[in-house]
Amino acid sequence: MIDYRSDNTGRAAPEILDAMVRANTGTALGYGADEWTARLQERFGELFETKVRVFPVATGTAANALALAASSPSWGLVYCSEAAHINTSEANAAGFFGGGLKLAPIAGKDGRIDPDAFARTLAAIQPGQLHRGQPAAVNLTQASDLGTVYVLDDIRAIADVAKTRGLKVHMDGARFANALARLGCSPAEMSWRAGVDILSFGVTKNGGALCDAIVVFTPELADGLAVQLRRAGQVWSKMRFASAQLMAYIEHGLWLNLAAASNAAAARIAGGIAGLPGLRLVAPVEVNEIFLELPTGVMDAIERDGFQFYRRSATLARFVCRFDTSEAEADALVAALRRHCAGPADTVPARAAE
Numbered sequence: 001m002i003d004y005r006s007d008n009t010g011r012a013a014p015e016i017l018d019a020m021v022r023a024n025t026g027t028a029l030g031y032g033a034d035e036w037t038a039r040l041q042e043r044f045g046e047l048f049e050t051k052v053r054v055f056p057v058a059t060g061t062a063a064n065a066l067a068l069a070a071s072s073p074s075w076g077l078v079y080c081s082e083a084a085h086i087n088t089s090e091a092n093a094a095g096f097f098g099g100g101l102k103l104a105p106i107a108g109k110d111g112r113i114d115p116d117a118f119a120r121t122l123a124a125i126q127p128g129q130l131h132r133g134q135p136a137a138v139n140l141t142q143a144s145d146l147g148t149v150y151v152l153d154d155i156r157a158i159a160d161v162a163k164t165r166g167l168k169v170h171m172d173g174a175r176f177a178n179a180l181a182r183l184g185c186s187p188a189e190m191s192w193r194a195g196v197d198i199l200s201f202g203v204t205k206n207g208g209a210l211c212d213a214i215v216v217f218t219p220e221l222a223d224g225l226a227v228q229l230r231r232a233g234q235v236w237s238k239m240r241f242a243s244a245q246l247m248a249y250i251e252h253g254l255w256l257n258l259a260a261a262s263n264a265a266a267a268r269i270a271g272g273i274a275g276l277p278g279l280r281l282v283a284p285v286e287v288n289e290i291f292l293e294l295p296t297g298v299m300d301a302i303e304r305d306g307f308q309f310y311r312r313s314a315t316l317a318r319f320v321c322r323f324d325t326s327e328a329e330a331d332a333l334v335a336a337l338r339r340h341c342a343g344p345a346d347t348v349p350a351r352a353a354e
Contacts, residue, residue, distance in 0.1 A: 002329050004309040006205075007175075007288060010322035013207035013258060019248030020209065020241050028240045032056075036243040043247055044215060049188040053222040054201075055214040056242035057234045060085075060174045063200035063212050065093035066232055068137060070225035071168040071198060074099030076136025077125075078170075079118060083111040083145045085172060097232060102133050110283040111146030113138070115157035122165055137168040142190070143179040146282065147266075147289030152185060152194055159195025168218070169195050174202035177259035178287035192217035198225075203249050207258040207323050211242040258323035262288035265321035265330045272334030278341035282316065290319040294341075301340040307333060 003009050028034035037056075044054045057063050064086050072078055078094060080087050082105040086094050095101055106121055108114035118138065125132050138158060143149050150158075159169045171191060173179070176199070180190055191199050197218040204212055214229075216222045229235050236242045249255050270285035278298065282291035294317050302309075310318045319333065 001306050001308055002332060004307060004319040004321070004325075004333065006310070006320050007262060007322045008205055010207075010324055012209035013249075013254065013323065015248050015251075015254055016207060016209050016245050019244040023240050023244035028238075030237045030239065031235050032239040032243075034240040034243070036240040036247070040243040040247055043250065047187055047250055048191060048215065048217070049186070050192055050217065051219075053216040053219070053225075054246070055216070055225065055229055055234075056211050056236055056239060056246060057214060057229065058211060058236075060172075060200060060202055060204065060212050061090045061093050062232065062234050063202075063214050064090065064139075064170075064172050065097040066225060066228045066234060067170050067198045067200055067214050068094045068101065068139065069098040069228050070221045071170055072098055072101045072136035073134075074101055075134060076101045077104045077133040078102070078137045078139055079104045079106050079113070079121065079135070079167075080139040081106060081108055081111055081113050081141060081144065084139060084141050085145050085174065086139055086141075088145070097228065101136065104133070110148040111141070111144030112148060112150055112154070113140065113158055115154060115161060118158055119161045122161060122167075127165075135165055135167055137170055138162045139170045139172055140196075141172040141174070143175040143182070143287040143289075144283075146291055147285060147287050148283050149179045149182050149286045152183065152189060155190065155194040155196070163195060168197045168221070171196045171199045173199050174205055174212075175259075175287055175289075176202050177206045177255045178263055181256050181259040181263055182286055191215075197221060203246065203255075206249075206255060206262070208249060209245055211236075211245055213246055259288070261323045262321045262325060265325040265327070266290055266319075268327065268330040269319070269321070269333055272331070273337050273341075276338060276341050279337065288321040290321075292317050292319070298337070298340045302333075302336045305336050307336060 106113045199215040201213040266288045280293040
């Protein structure tokens with residue numbers, strides 16, 4: 001079996017596990033009052049080139065929901081892409097932990113918010129319209145949930161629109177490293193320098209073991225977030241083990257090397273199937289995810305060949321590469337798709353040719 005179901009299905013990077021073992025000595029105060037967590041604050045400040053507050057959390061859902069709860073009042077509107085993970089896959093965790101905040105999807109291409117559409121939506125709600133939900137924050141998923149990346153100009157454009165109305169900017173960076181490896185910019189350029197106030201910093205999908213983090217750039221959000229985290233049971237007792245993972249992740253460029261490897265595997269597959277009849281890329285392959293419209297018969301055939309992936313619908317398949325996806329595994333998928341798409345399997349739906 002060759003597993004393309006998710007970048008969550010793979011192993012942790014050995015460097016991450018080694019860091020946890022090295023932290024497993026002696027005693028240390030709990031709940032973040034340990035030397036590893038103190039160093040974590042300093043190290044992430046160096047990484048992002050500014051003073052930050054870093055909060056380790058157990059999951060990306062916790063990072064997103066609690067970051068947004070700290071960014072919006074309970075009666076606020078949080079704008080996001082229609083395809084955003086917070087909108088489609090987190091059981092309205094943001095609304096629950098935010099005490100009723102409402103997600104407001106914005107249209108856009110390839111899983112991203114269109115800056116002009118966002119501006120028009122905000123313009124339709126004037127300050128003082130008390131019968132309407134009040135705009136409070138905007139969420140950008142970087143990389144998007146269709147595997148595309150916001151370029152820096154688009155992040156800035158969306159942030160500029162948000163700031164004119166006093167909205168906070170949250171970035172869901174579950175695949176932050178993959179987007180960074182794609183753009184080749186600095187972490188600062190893709191976050192606070194582009195207008196981001198608070199970041200869900202993904203680790204688990206990119207070789208991590210047991211934690212993600214929230215990185216706060218706007219100081220006024222940090223104290224409220226700390227309370228939200230404690231209330232939600234997201235303050236680790238033995239915090240040193242979480243902080244040790246996070247520091248190992250960014251040390252010596254490990255995180256970017258892992259992301260570059262998974263991006264390269266997806267690019268290899270995309271290049272190998274380019275122009276192949278009988279399938280269609282739903283969005284450009286810019287990081288480690290590939291979304292393909294395929295005939296049902298082709299999906300059945302490649303499953304019989306031993307490939308695991310997720311079916312998003314009867315004709316939509318998602319393939320995700322991990323940092324340890326080999327060239328041989330990528331080439332095997334290309335060969336299977338070439339073999340089965342060249343045959344007389346079900347035709348691709350009409351919309352695939354649009």
